[in-house]
Each structure stands twice: as C-alpha cells, then as structure tokens.
Amino acid sequence: MSSPDRHPIRLVVQLVQEGSSPQLGYRVVAYPAPKGVKLRPATFSSREQLLQQLRTALPDFDPKLLASGDQPQVLFAGDMQLTTAQLSLLGLQ
Numbered sequence: 001m002s003s004p005d006r007h008p009i010r011l012v013v014q015l016v017q018e019g020s021s022p023q024l025g026y027r028v029v030a031y032p033a034p035k036g037v038k039l040r041p042a043t044f045s046s047r048e049q050l051l052q053q054l055r056t057a058l059p060d061f062d063p064k065l066l067a068s069g070d071q072p073q074v075l076f077a078g079d080m081q082l083t084t085a086q087l088s089l090l091g092l093q
Contacts, residue, residue: 005036007034013050013076015069016043024070026050030082030092037084042091057089058082 014027026044033039047066054061058080066089067075087093 005083007037007084007087009034009080009087011076011078011080011082012074013066015071015075017072023049024072025043028090028092030087030090033088034074034084037087037093039087039092053090057086 008031009030012029014029015024017024017025023045026047026049027048028042028044030039042053044053051063051066054063064077065075065076069075084093
C-alpha cells in the first residue's frame, strides 16, 4: 500500500523520432495520473539531459536500467511509487 504522498505510477522512457526529422529524442510518460493531477509527457533532446533530470528527481535510479539503442524504442518501463514533487521534477506536470 502506498503512503498518501506517494502514487503508484508506471514510468516509461522512450527513444523517439520527432516528425520527419532524423533527430532522435527522449520522451518520458507516466500513468495513471494521480487523482487531481494532470500528467503530460516530458521530452529531452539528449540522453545526458534525460539522465540529469532522472538523477534530480529519482536519486536512486540506476542509469544502467535504460536500454541503449539508436532506433525508436522503449528504453525503460517500470512501476514506481512517486511523489507529486518527483513527477514535477521530471517535467510530467
């Protein structure tokens, strides 16, 4: 059971290609949205930027959990207990 300030969240990190651009980026999505909270995807232009944000919001996150690759794909998907502040730090609110 989760504490009142933590929410059960499925966090997904994707390597994505935006439109017709050959440039790859990273998208982080979380669901389901906690009651009263609206979530939106967060995008990052580089792996370094993504990792920096993950370290800020989730200090215990192991970057080795992110798959590597150069084709659009899911790099990470996991169930977590996150606070509203962590969701905000990830840019999901």
